Amino acid sequence: MKKRLALGTTFALVLALVGGSATPLQADPPEVVIGSILPLTGGLATTGRGLKLAQELARDLINGHISYPVTMVGGYGLPHLGHARLKIVFADSQGNPDQAKTVAEQLITQDHVVALLGCYASAQTATASQVAERYGIPFLNPDSSFPNLTERGFKWFFRQTPHDGTFSANLFQFLSDITKQKNAKVRRVALVSENTLFGTGAADAEEAEAKKYSYDLALRMPYAANASEVQSEVQKVKAANADVIFQASYLNDALLFMKTYKQQRLNVQGILAQDAGFIDPNFVKNLGKDADYVLTRDVFSLNIKHRNKGVPLINELFKQRSGGNNLDGNTARDFTAVTVIADAIDRAGSTKPAAIAKALRETKIDGKRTIVPWRGIKFDEKGQNTLGNGIIEQIQGGAYETVWPFDVATKPAIWPMPAWDKR
Amino acid sequence: MDVGPLPQLVVSGILTGLLFALISVGLTLIFGVMDVVNFAHGEFLMLAMYATFGATLIGINPILAVPVVAIVMFFLGAVVYRVLIRRLLAGPPSAVVFGTFGLLVFLQGAAQYLFTSDYRSIPNLPFQGTLHFGAVNLGEAQLVAGLGALLMTALVFAFVEYTEPGRALRALSEDRVAAQLMGIDVQGMNALAFGLGIACVGAAGALLMLTYQAYPRIGTEFALTAFVVVALGGFGSVQGALVGALLVGLVEVLGGFYISPALKMIPVYLLYLLVVLVRPQGLLGRR
Incomplete structure (x- = not known):
């Protein structure tokens, strides 16, 4: 499985190189593919669609599609990976734990994602992260607050949000x-x-x-x-x-x-x-x-003395895409998660899951560099962010x-x- | 002897019960006259609450809105009878059950669509004060709502007992065929009973807005209690609904305090089971 993934990545890199030499224009940069499981239909769909917009906004900022200096990563993709672009494959959990498990499996085996984000509702995060654990794929949870999620002894599970x-x-x-x-x-x-x-x-x-x-x-x-x-x-x-x-x-x-x-x-x-x-x-x-x-x-407020002066601007960008909705605790956390995983992949300088997990474990992001009101992001051995607060x-x-x-x-x-x- | 919060609990229980009474009177009236269990009863309560909210938005005082809403709901009830219930009565008995249940689903869905699932409270409500009688605190709004409910219940009782159409209604509920032979217009009387029942729940909804908030699913929260009240007091009995409602209100509040708030409906249902076992026709029911 890992071999196939590595092969696939190499293949993509070769393709990109070949493409580059065949045309005088700049080469299409390589892509790093991560998966994101969200409740895009069903009872939680309104929330899920907002979360998708927030993750897409973070992705576009990281990839440099929007020229705004994000302090999280270097801009124009992931600098340590030849400015590779971050690609997010979204999958619909339908607000259902079984479905979350199924799509996690699909993302890993068919889309060959190198990391997973998800799933908003704690029950779905619980099942999808089991799949990631089995395959050895890092799973970064932005927003599920059920305390026990980080008490399961998982090695590949990381939760950035403070819990209940x-x-x-x-x-x-x-x-x-x-x-x-x-x-x-x-x-x-x-x-x-x-x-x-x-x-x-x-x-x-x-x-x-x-x-x-x-x-x-x-x-x-x-x-x-x-x-x-x-x-x-x-x-x-x-x-x-x-x-x-x-x-x-x-x-x-x-x-x-x-x-x-x-x-x-x-x-x-x-x-x-x-x-x-x-x-x-x-x-x-x-x-x-x-x-x-x-x-x-x-968990979040716009009415706050922001540690990060960029928050109002990011909120404006989000409003443009969300039809006027402001960032809230959920969308802000999901935006943050994309920057956290991008930061880890970039520092890893590799798309190998083990390298990414290691980089996640070494994450040390100051609160000023996030849009959430936390002291920062730093994971303990259980994968729980210890610097989060409400x-x-x-x-x-x-x-x-x-x-x-x-x-x-x-x-x-x-x-x-x-x-x-x-x- | 220090009775602690007992007087307060009794007063709160009675005021709660009075509102239950007005909600239940309409249900029992409709059942008594035409043997129809109106499953959509709570949804008419919900409509009345939205109507009251709307009336206050255009500047009508919430107290003045009570008779206005009651009258509007009366005509709505009569129309619903003519358009829907009359046809259902011509079918098998289960038609009424499914028909009124369908009406429940429809009205809830329509409210969700038209009014969204947001909660609405009347802004700048009158009667925000609290009266103090020794250890007993009495919210003015709660008091007004309770007294209004008592007054409305008394009016309905007087109408059924002492007026000519009221007598006709009672005749119908006692013996349908005989009443028909005496020349009572069954369709007209049915429409009157249904309209009256909906007017009662309409007035209850308007009064409820003094202390409560409207949202599409509110009907179901009160409908279950109303069914218990009606079964407890006796199907078709106006006095029974009043007695049953006061009992339910008292048992709910006292049980909640002395047993556990999370289990406060259990004594209510136990009481209901007991009455149904010992006196299946209900406390004041006939047959």
Whole structure:
């Protein structure tokens, strides 16, 4: 298999050389082919198509099709590979783990890709990366946050995004930082979470963090997200007499809880949310000024003091292609992944999977050179990026303002949140 | 003795129950008069919520929107009866089940297409305050919605009990053939009952907008509860729907607090099972 791949690459190189000598024009540069598995049809198709656009934009920047100096790689392809152009073969997972596995196999055996990207949804990333592991092809995951993906002992799997555990840790780091800064006393925390995989995972991580910071766990309350009212839920929170609420909710339940908190005049120092319903555009639209002061973690924001001054420009380029959509946490991470894999292939100076994996393991990219709000990209032995972090936003005047990490904040955090009767 | 949050829970349970009552009254009315289980009932609730949202967009006060929406929904109900339900009634009994279920799917899909899946809340809602009675907090909007639901339920009850068309409706639900022999216009009365039932759920939808947000799939969240309420209270009984709804509201809120929020529907369904086993016709049902 590897032999065939090497043969194929050589063949392509020879072809390119022959082509070059036959014509006075500049030779077509060689191509490096990577595969990308995305949910391009099915329920996740809207997201998947955005991710494809983001990856294509990164590819075109790397290949020099758009003249914008990307600091990630040399420009005009991969300099250490004779300015080879990066080619991405896209495959559709249909939002289905089995299909993701099938197309991973096809990309490796038929398209002879030298590395794989994918797959957005954690369930599909899990199956597709199994195939890559079996064939010994590096698999770089841009955007799946299920923590266990990097706990499988895989040698060829790399995840650049922080996972759900990191995000929960960030919420507590923020809490610790802000209470120190404002000289506030927080002892009792209440964990409110919807009772499926998302909420349960979040609450597990939060409980562990609360223990680490020795807060009192005043309440851990799982609830059913499809509830038509949350009266008893809110009474339980009230009875817990907590200083801070950590909340993991989808949109409808997030709205219900907020309305009922207000109705029951439940006042706490802060509500710290796990994105989801709290970052949906409908959240502020439906609650108006009652959405103010809520804090939520997020993976990305344009409303941030950018470490990389190129972000607004890249966002403009993306908007041109996406019909006016701004970069978001997902598209920004997928854009980044293409630059990370290109950087690794370039440093490897080779299209051999083992060389690329080795280069990935030696990746050391400063946060300033990415468009994401991370300290950087550096993989540990499990393949997890150790320099990733989320950001904390606070809704102020209906807008999501970045308030943490403090060095990228656009506004100082307002803490504690004002009581309902004092707004 | 410190009763803790009990008074608050009881009040919240009653207010929740009152809204359930108004949603369920329409369902039970339609069933009582023409033996039709309207599976699309929740979707009419959804339509009414969007209608209320639309009305407030053009500047109508949400409270004034309640009767307006109820009247519009009455005519919509009558039209749906004439166009669809009447034909279904002429077919085998399963036709009504599949027909109204089809209507559910259609209305949900249409709403998704026309209104998108975005959530809509009325901007600058009135009644944003909260009244304090000792340890009990009462959201004004919640109170207005609950009282409005109680008033509407009482109106429907009075109409069915004390007016001539109301008597005709009751006659139909008691004995169809005899009522027909007495010269009652069955088609007209059916249209009236269906319109009235949809008007009730329409008013409920309008009141619900005071505390809730509209989206295409909201109907299903409330429809299941409405079916439990109707079965609990007795199919076809307006008073039964009120009693059943208050019970469901109370059990849901108390169960949620004292057992577990994630399991709060379990006591409700247990209660329902118990009533169905011991008194299959429901608490206040006949037959």
